[in-house]
Amino acid sequence: MSRDDRLRLAFVGMHPARRGALTEKYGSAGAVVRAVESGAEPVPAAARAAALQSPGRLLGVLRDAGVRPLMNGDPEYPAHLAVLPGAPDVLFVRGELPPVPGVAVVGTRRSTGYGRSLAAAYGSAIADAGWVVVSGLARGIDGAAHRGHVAAGGVGVAVLGSGPDVVYPPEHRDLHDALLSGGGAVVSEYPPGVPPNGWRFPPRNRIISGLSAAVVVVEAPVTGGALVTAAAALDQGRTLFAVPGDVDRTTSRGCNLLIRDGAIPVLDPGDLVEALSLVSSLPRPAATRNAAGADPVLAAVGASGCTVEELAVKTGLDAADVLRRVARLELAGLLCRRGGVVMRGR
Amino acid sequence: MFAAVSSVALVGVDPVPVKVEVHVSGGNRGLHLVGLPDTAVREAKDRVRAAVASSGFRFPNRPVTVNLAPADIPKAGSAYDLPIALGVLAAAGLVPHGVCDVVALGELALDGAVRAARGSLGAASVALETGRPCLVPASSLAEACLVAGADVRGVRSLAHAVAVALGDADGEAVPATTGGAGGAPVDLASVRGQAVARRALEIAAAGAHHLLLEGPPGAGKTLLARSLPGILPPLGPDEALEVARAWAAAGRHCSAPFRPPFRSPHHTATVAALVGGGSGSPVPGELTLAHRGVLFLDELGEFPGQLLDALRQPVEEGVVHVARKGATVRFPCEVQVIAATNPCPCGFLTDRRQACRCSSRALDRYRRRLSGPLVDRFDMRVEVARLAADELLSRPGEASAAVAARVAAARARQAERGALNGNLNRDALDAAPRTPEAVGLLRAAIDRLGLTGRGFDRVRRVARTVADLAGADVVGADHVEEALSFRGPA
Numbered sequence: 001m002s003r004d005d006r007l008r009l010a011f012v013g014m015h016p017a018r019r020g021a022l023t024e025k026y027g028s029a030g031a032v033v034r035a036v037e038s039g040a041e042p043v044p045a046a047a048r049a050a051a052l053q054s055p056g057r058l059l060g061v062l063r064d065a066g067v068r069p070l071m072n073g074d075p076e077y078p079a080h081l082a083v084l085p086g087a088p089d090v091l092f093v094r095g096e097l098p099p100v101p102g103v104a105v106v107g108t109r110r111s112t113g114y115g116r117s118l119a120a121a122y123g124s125a126i127a128d129a130g131w132v133v134v135s136g137l138a139r140g141i142d143g144a145a146h147r148g149h150v151a152a153g154g155v156g157v158a159v160l161g162s163g164p165d166v167v168y169p170p171e172h173r174d175l176h177d178a179l180l181s182g183g184g185a186v187v188s189e190y191p192p193g194v195p196p197n198g199w200r201f202p203p204r205n206r207i208i209s210g211l212s213a214a215v216v217v218v219e220a221p222v223t224g225g226a227l228v229t230a231a232a233a234l235d236q237g238r239t240l241f242a243v244p245g246d247v248d249r250t251t252s253r254g255c256n257l258l259i260r261d262g263a264i265p266v267l268d269p270g271d272l273v274e275a276l277s278l279v280s281s282l283p284r285p286a287a288t289r290n291a292a293g294a295d296p297v298l299a300a301v302g303a304s305g306c307t308v309e310e311l312a313v314k315t316g317l318d319a320a321d322v323l324r325r326v327a328r329l330e331l332a333g334l335l336c337r338r339g340g341v342v343m344r345g346r
Numbered sequence: 347m348f349a350a351v352s353s354v355a356l357v358g359v360d361p362v363p364v365k366v367e368v369h370v371s372g373g374n375r376g377l378h379l380v381g382l383p384d385t386a387v388r389e390a391k392d393r394v395r396a397a398v399a400s401s402g403f404r405f406p407n408r409p410v411t412v413n414l415a416p417a418d419i420p421k422a423g424s425a426y427d428l429p430i431a432l433g434v435l436a437a438a439g440l441v442p443h444g445v446c447d448v449v450a451l452g453e454l455a456l457d458g459a460v461r462a463a464r465g466s467l468g469a470a471s472v473a474l475e476t477g478r479p480c481l482v483p484a485s486s487l488a489e490a491c492l493v494a495g496a497d498v499r500g501v502r503s504l505a506h507a508v509a510v511a512l513g514d515a516d517g518e519a520v521p522a523t524t525g526g527a528g529g530a531p532v533d534l535a536s537v538r539g540q541a542v543a544r545r546a547l548e549i550a551a552a553g554a555h556h557l558l559l560e561g562p563p564g565a566g567k568t569l570l571a572r573s574l575p576g577i578l579p580p581l582g583p584d585e586a587l588e589v590a591r592a593w594a595a596a597g598r599h600c601s602a603p604f605r606p607p608f609r610s611p612h613h614t615a616t617v618a619a620l621v622g623g624g625s626g627s628p629v630p631g632e633l634t635l636a637h638r639g640v641l642f643l644d645e646l647g648e649f650p651g652q653l654l655d656a657l658r659q660p661v662e663e664g665v666v667h668v669a670r671k672g673a674t675v676r677f678p679c680e681v682q683v684i685a686a687t688n689p690c691p692c693g694f695l696t697d698r699r700q701a702c703r704c705s706s707r708a709l710d711r712y713r714r715r716l717s718g719p720l721v722d723r724f725d726m727r728v729e730v731a732r733l734a735a736d737e738l739l740s741r742p743g744e745a746s747a748a749v750a751a752r753v754a755a756a757r758a759r760q761a762e763r764g765a766l767n768g769n770l771n772r773d774a775l776d777a778a779p780r781t782p783e784a785v786g787l788l789r790a791a792i793d794r795l796g797l798t799g800r801g802f803d804r805v806r807r808v809a810r811t812v813a814d815l816a817g818a819d820v821v822g823a824d825h826v827e828e829a830l831s832f833r834g835p836a
Contacts, residue, residue, distance in 0.1 A: 308831070309731040312541045319545035320812075323831035324824055331790050331830075 102132030107141025127154020361468025553811030
């Protein structure tokens with residue numbers, strides 16, 4: 001299989017399951033591309049047009065979008081993903097994809113404030129421990145988890161269900177930018193410009209768990225993407241954690257079921273870090289920390305939050321300075337205040 | 347056979363001149379008192395008769411008519427004893443008519459001694475206006491002396507009063523002024539740690555902002571509140587006079603009201619005790635006693651809604667109107683409100699070590715009280731945390747005097763502009779100069795922090811004060827950022 005054919009096939013942007021089936025049927029990526037070209041395999045006109053571009057042209061598109069294609073088998077293609085059946089043949093990457101597995105923090109988009117503050121706290125704690133946070137940049141839990149690691153100055157990877165250059169939801173643009181400037185990566189198996197169609201998200205979830213050594217489900221109803229990720233994690237042999245919740249709360253039912261079926265229950269962020277340190281496939285590096293020093297106030301807040309007064313004591317800054325910094329970080333969506341306690345996330 | 351002595355009546359806190367007219371004629375003996383006297387005034391008859399006799403005069407054995415003019419203002423209290431006695435003596439020809447050329451006030455004992463009575467401050471004001479000397483009980487001398495320029499003379503007895511009025515004797519010496527309204531304030535040096543709350547207190551003092559302190563029991567909210575008067579600028583002579591008048595109207599003496607008063611009414615107080623009222627002639631409440639000073643509402647969440655509602659309009663307008671049959675009385679109440687509250691009835695809602703024991707119903711009720719229209723007027727909210735051990739052991743904080751100096755400088759800047767920041771309305775805030783960055787921050791705050799219109803104004807008022815404390819003419823981003831931290835829940 002030539003690299004050019006594999007790239008052209010990836011640019012068709014078809015459902016990963018179908019692409020897999022067609023590759024098997026025709027024997028090679030090149031054969032599939034030719035079947036698409038000839039019209040033997042019906043695909044939408046736009047997808048066909050994309051596949052018809054010359055490889056040089058496609059590389060130009062990627063260059064313009066600031067995207068690098070990583071092919072399964074390339075030295076940079078993460079080994080922990082490569083070994084999995086159904087691993088994407090081509091991964092489109094923006095930013096720096098860490099070579100080591102991370103910890104996925106996922107959950108429902110229709111989350112509670114409690115769930116989001118927990119997700120942010122876990123994101124921070126994981127980043128503080130020096131691990132990479134992997135999630136899906138979606139509304140709700142995913143976004144909160146990303147805010148957590150951004151606030152802690154850690155590295156994160158967002159796996160998208162759209163093209164790597166299509167930020168969805170749009171209100172997470174600032175988060176997306178902060179993630180990239182913090183030394184993280186945005187990855188997708190879909191080519192640049194692909195819109196966030198609903199059917200693209202479930203297959204995306206296997207990449208989230210695939211890039212991770214452990215998956216933490218914060219809030220999830222019994223149906224939805226978070227449980228898809230959990231199922232993929234189990235298939236891939238990843239360690240599964242779930243945050244317990246009220247038994248009659250829909251947003252916690254999925255998590256509670258996972259715990260009943262053997263997932264490890266997670267308590268506070270410290271407890272999570274302790275449990276994660278027992279996961280053998282997780283590295284112990286401090287190298288994934290981004291060098292750009294976070295605000296001292298942000299660092300002092302810690303994973304479980306503290307009062308403004310405590311911040312003044314911890315940082316040794318004068319009160320007016322602490323107050324200004326808190327307001328600035330609040331406006332940036334990195335801190336929030338709940339009943340007198342300053343916490344990471346929003 | 348006629349004599350008239352000036353005295354004073356109080357309408358609200360305002361002194362109104364009263365003429366005590368005495369007529370001695372032929373006919374049946376007796377003393378008749380007219381001109382809306384209350385019971386205490388009516389009883390003056392017997393005290394005056396005894397005091398005159400005890401002072402070595404022979405009470406006229408003829409009918410005496412006393413009129414307190416104007417006849418349509420109610421007169422209360424025992425303060426008319428002295429002017430009535432002087433009038434009787436002059437009208438009966440027992441002393442020269444010159445004794446009537448004074449403003450007099452005082453209660454008479456049966457032995458002729460002059461006792462303290464309400465209204466000496468008002469008497470001094472009337473004396474100043476009419477250019478007459480003012481005779482007040484020696485014990486009320488300090489209060490009356492607050493009226494600069496008035497010729498105030500303290501008298502011990504009726505005989506002494508006659509001699510002083512005729513210029514034959516000197517009045518009592520003015521005592522040294524001591525004490526202030528509401529006791530000595532706590533010095534900030536005794537507050538350990540609490541850097542953020544101290545900063546909030548300084549800003550609140552500098553801009554006269556209403557401040558809400560929230561925090562668990564034992565965090566030091568009350569101590570902080572009590573230190574506020576100590577960092578406020580001392581009152582000027584006119585303000586001090588207003589305070590003394592307000593206190594005098596409540597029948598309380600305030601000998602050196604140059605320190606801003608500090609009043610701390612309990613949440614079980616009645617509406618009348620808080621804002622003023624009462625049967626008969628209205629008496630000012632705690633709100634007016636705190637005029638030009640601090641009204642501290644401790645345990646704000648425990649105050650019944652009806653009390654908080656009664657406070658709202660007066661606090662906003664700086665004046666209480668008490669309506670009574672015939673007339674409405676105005677009591678001044680320009681106060682700075684500082685309130686303290688636990689985050690919930692048990693106090694541990696935000697505590698991360700101890701669990702809250704409140705029921706959700708109790709929490710709901712509590713929250714509703716803390717989001718009422720009065721609380722909406724608080725420009726600043728700050729959380730006071732319980733101190734950690736190393737903070738308790740830390741060295742004392744900055745003393746009140748140092749903070750007061752910064753507050754005074756910020757107040758001076760506001761005085762040049764003509765209004766305290768805590769009183770700025772939306773138009774004034776719109777007109778205030780600010781940098782483009784500050785405007786951008788305010789816009790971002792509205793978009794991202796859900797700031798409401800009223801919250802927006804509050805942040806701008808506080809930002810103006812932060813700028814004043816920094817000595818800046820233009821409100822900048824730094825100032826807005828700091829103000830945003832005190833905005834409380836949107």
